[in-house]
Amino acid sequence: MKMADGSTILRRNRPGTKAKNFNGWPDEPFEEMDSTLAVQQYIQQQIRKEPSNIELILTPPESQDEGVWKYEHLRQFCMELNGLAVRLQGECLPENCTQMTATEQWIFLCAAHKTPKECPAIDYTRHTLDGAACLLNSNKYFPSRVSIKDSSVTKLGSVCRRVYRIFSHAYFHHRNIFDEFENETFLCRRFTHFITKYNLMSKDNLIVPIVEGDAVGSGESEA
Amino acid sequence: MKIPVPCGGTTMEESSPSQNLNGQIGPCGGGINTGIKQSDESNQRIQYSIPGILHFIQHEWARFEMERTQWELDRAELQARIAFLQGERKGQENLKNDLVRRIKMLEYALKQERAKYHKLKYGTDLNQGDMKHPGFEEAVPETNTESEAPFSSVSNFTWKQGRQMLRQYLQEIGYTDTIIDVRSNRVRTLLGLNNNEEGPGSGGVNGNETGNKRASDSQGRRTPAKKAQPSNLVEAMMLDTEAAVMANFEFLSGADVDMEDEDGLEDDIDESGEVSDETIRPSSAAKRKANKALMLHEADDVDAEAEEVLNELNLLTQAEVPGGMTQGDPQDWIISTGSGAYSADSSKRGGGDDQVDSTLGLGELAQLTVNNEAEPAYDLPTTKESLRKTWSAKYTLRSHFDGVRALAFHPADPVLITASEDHTLKLWNLHKTVPAKKSASLDVEPLYTFRGHTGPVLCLTMSSSGEQCYSAATDGAIHAWAIPSFPLDPYDSYESSVLATKLTGHTDSVWRLVCHPQREHLLSSSADGTLKLWSTRTNSLVHTYSSEQDGIPTSCDFVRDESDKMVAAFTSGHCVVFDLETGKPVTRLESTQDIAVPEVGRHIYRAVCHPLLPITMTAHEDRHIRFYDNNTGEAVHSMVAHLDAVTSLAVDPNGLYLLSGSHDCSIRLWNLDSKTCVQEITAHRKKFDESIFDVAFHPTRPFIASAGADGLAKVLRLDPMLAPSQ
Numbered sequence A: 001m002k003m004a005d006g007s008t009i010l011r012r013n014r015p016g017t018k019a020k021n022f023n024g025w026p027d028e029p030f031e032e033m034d035s036t037l038a039v040q041q042y043i044q045q046q047i048r049k050e051p052s053n054i055e056l057i058l059t060p061p062e063s064q065d066e067g068v069w070k071y072e073h074l075r076q077f078c079m080e081l082n083g084l085a086v087r088l089q090g091e092c093l094p095e096n097c098t099q100m101t102a103t104e105q106w107i108f109l110c111a112a113h114k115t116p117k118e119c120p121a122i123d124y125t126r127h128t129l130d131g132a133a134c135l136l137n138s139n140k141y142f143p144s145r146v147s148i149k150d151s152s153v154t155k156l157g158s159v160c161r162r163v164y165r166i167f168s169h170a171y172f173h174h175r176n177i178f179d180e181f182e183n184e185t186f187l188c189r190r191f192t193h194f195i196t197k198y199n200l201m202s203k204d205n206l207i208v209p210i211v212e213g214d215a216v217g218s219g220e221s222e223a
Numbered sequence B: 001m002k003i004p005v006p007c008g009g010t011t012m013e014e015s016s017p018s019q020n021l022n023g024q025i026g027p028c029g030g031g032i033n034t035g036i037k038q039s040d041e042s043n044q045r046i047q048y049s050i051p052g053i054l055h056f057i058q059h060e061w062a063r064f065e066m067e068r069t070q071w072e073l074d075r076a077e078l079q080a081r082i083a084f085l086q087g088e089r090k091g092q093e094n095l096k097n098d099l100v101r102r103i104k105m106l107e108y109a110l111k112q113e114r115a116k117y118h119k120l121k122y123g124t125d126l127n128q129g130d131m132k133h134p135g136f137e138e139a140v141p142e143t144n145t146e147s148e149a150p151f152s153s154v155s156n157f158t159w160k161q162g163r164q165m166l167r168q169y170l171q172e173i174g175y176t177d178t179i180i181d182v183r184s185n186r187v188r189t190l191l192g193l194n195n196n197e198e199g200p201g202s203g204g205v206n207g208n209e210t211g212n213k214r215a216s217d218s219q220g221r222r223t224p225a226k227k228a229q230p231s232n233l234v235e236a237m238m239l240d241t242e243a244a245v246m247a248n249f250e251f252l253s254g255a256d257v258d259m260e261d262e263d264g265l266e267d268d269i270d271e272s273g274e275v276s277d278e279t280i281r282p283s284s285a286a287k288r289k290a291n292k293a294l295m296l297h298e299a300d301d302v303d304a305e306a307e308e309v310l311n312e313l314n315l316l317t318q319a320e321v322p323g324g325m326t327q328g329d330p331q332d333w334i335i336s337t338g339s340g341a342y343s344a345d346s347s348k349r350g351g352g353d354d355q356v357d358s359t360l361g362l363g364e365l366a367q368l369t370v371n372n373e374a375e376p377a378y379d380l381p382t383t384k385e386s387l388r389k390t391w392s393a394k395y396t397l398r399s400h401f402d403g404v405r406a407l408a409f410h411p412a413d414p415v416l417i418t419a420s421e422d423h424t425l426k427l428w429n430l431h432k433t434v435p436a437k438k439s440a441s442l443d444v445e446p447l448y449t450f451r452g453h454t455g456p457v458l459c460l461t462m463s464s465s466g467e468q469c470y471s472a473a474t475d476g477a478i479h480a481w482a483i484p485s486f487p488l489d490p491y492d493s494y495e496s497s498v499l500a501t502k503l504t505g506h507t508d509s510v511w512r513l514v515c516h517p518q519r520e521h522l523l524s525s526s527a528d529g530t531l532k533l534w535s536t537r538t539n540s541l542v543h544t545y546s547s548e549q550d551g552i553p554t555s556c557d558f559v560r561d562e563s564d565k566m567v568a569a570f571t572s573g574h575c576v577v578f579d580l581e582t583g584k585p586v587t588r589l590e591s592t593q594d595i596a597v598p599e600v601g602r603h604i605y606r607a608v609c610h611p612l613l614p615i616t617m618t619a620h621e622d623r624h625i626r627f628y629d630n631n632t633g634e635a636v637h638s639m640v641a642h643l644d645a646v647t648s649l650a651v652d653p654n655g656l657y658l659l660s661g662s663h664d665c666s667i668r669l670w671n672l673d674s675k676t677c678v679q680e681i682t683a684h685r686k687k688f689d690e691s692i693f694d695v696a697f698h699p700t701r702p703f704i705a706s707a708g709a710d711g712l713a714k715v716l717r718l719d720p721m722l723a724p725s726q
């Protein structure tokens, strides 16, 4: 349909596009997005614009269904956490990190198996992300990306809890990796803010002290 | 043949010639023991006796004879099967024809309704020049090429306008989201209609007795449909129906416009026009005799008929509500709608599945009319034909968080790897499935997730051995992965050895990777302006290629019919054939004409080489697929292939079919011989303005797959019912 008039912008990454121009198209207003993936498009567009502007990224468009909003954000978090997992793969070896721990208080059991298992930290990380990918793409719980059943929305909390442990392990055991990743993506800050805003985890479990950035500070106090 | 069988039978079957010799000495069966005793000594130095040799020959001859009869039996069986399949295909064809007929009929009814409405409102006749009741055209010859297709008629101004309005309306209510549902619903409705009144006309038109001989039984049942419907209900139905017709005619209408500049394709349109004339006939066939006199009062009669058609539709949609027509219980459906020829056929084989499959396939079939009708070899029962129309959606692979950019099949196993913008690759075993809720397709969960890239993964290729795969992302590094061996537990512990090595050299996004089918070579094309050839044995760089005048490479492929060449596509819109050893350009594949929008329009998304012929095929932003001769560099064919940019191409291993994917959300299968579309499937949804990134044929199994911006990969399988092996 859009082919008809040449003036329309086609938001495409054509083969041959340079990395710096990838997704480098002008913003599309949310009202004009007519795709079933509009919320994902919008979130990614906001992140690309300024990854540190957490307040803006987490502000839903008007009259946006909250279940879908939370769901799409969690998808985005799990996706970006791949980046942390890739970095951890190089350093978090099963010989050194035999268990998933953050502070020495708890050992986390990996829930991806039939009976929860004491997986090494790197396996815990991978299994948790794989499990989250399966759950969040499950035809049973999330058949649509436009509307989500309340019963499925409750599943998001447990995903958040498990996924958060990846941040905490990285922070307490691989601080250099964590910092490097965080400086680039602001992901842990955004995630903490997200969780507090939508009350997806008990605040006691948020053990990674986050830098009181400008955007984050306001979010913390309000929650 | 008769003599040796009882004697030789089992004992001799596996014995060596020397033992046969011995067996011959004693009387049949009983003497074997003594023979074997002797043989212990005589075996050492093999003694040939004339009777022994004779017996052996006799025995061998008997064996061959037996085998021959066996083969003959097999042959007869296979021939029977071929005949059966051919009959079935004809049945399918009739079904399709009939469906198309229904569509035209509806279209006609719509026009009548519109005329009536117009008349009521404005009191004048609507000027629809080409609107003729097809019932009058009993003498329309098959070769009539002058009659205009109603939907392409220029004079039909209001019709076009109305369509435009409808389109806008559809867009407003969320066209992209609803259209798929509307389509499938409507097609189901149409099919119901079709089964209900598999008219005698279809038998006449196609001359196929087996297909339709039972159809007339059900003919009588349809006429007494409730006639007195409240008019607003009819009007509501109108809208609905129009939506359905529009949905199904998206392709046709697109084709109209597209093909106008294509030489030699006008025939298609004409022929389809002819079809539309024929098609309405059967609907009135039953009543024609009685009404012949009344036919002159066109408006009244036509109104009644339109109403009847709409009532029928109505009836069917109502029936659909209690779920009688859901795919779940096709058996009920067959009974309740009377046994059309096709359902009778399929129930014979207990084939609830067949019914469902045909239901699913028809949405596409309906859209194929233009091309199919034009095909001259339409009725020739060649083996190629079995590929036609029979790919059906099998698996939806959902696990990626973002668009799937590339996919590659394992050379032998039913295994697929997908590469995504979510930075990961995932490995899927198509035979490890879990049944999905309330849908015909099965869910597959990934068996392994490859993590290593730090940017969107853009391309992927698998080595011909199936032991390695290579992927590359926006960071320019090519990752070589050792494919983990099967069986796999998705929640196994991490093996860092899976990421075997990285090939570094490119300084920007790598957009295309191709493994050489025979040699241990890998070809890459990157946004840094170069193409590189790598040795996959030593994991080292062999050669670098570039073309200053053509800009940045967008795609590449090894030339298949010659071992030392490759073809690369550039942002200039041209392809260049390079000599791999010297690195020199050999031929330029330039398309001199017919590129509409020069800058973006000529952008080549994908260039692939034919597996056997010196032909390169390119997929363009301007909706074209172009074919070039590698030796002369000339464009040998060019066609509008989709409604939007063509993004991906794949050729089947035998070089007979081409699969294309497009940002218009559909994949299309093309017969490379006739360059006609044999199947169209709507596969993915849009994210921004992108939809489908990649398509692939399995090298050895009947699978095809598509990768979408919606984060899904879809696998289609050749309908097992029609596959040669069953």
Ligand SMILES: [Zn+2]
Binding pocket: A091, A092, A093, A097, A121, A122, A169, A173, A174
């Ligand atoms: Zn660790």
Ligand SMILES: [Zn+2]
Binding pocket: A110, A111, A112, A113, A117, A119, A123, A124, A127, B491
């Ligand atoms: Zn685990």
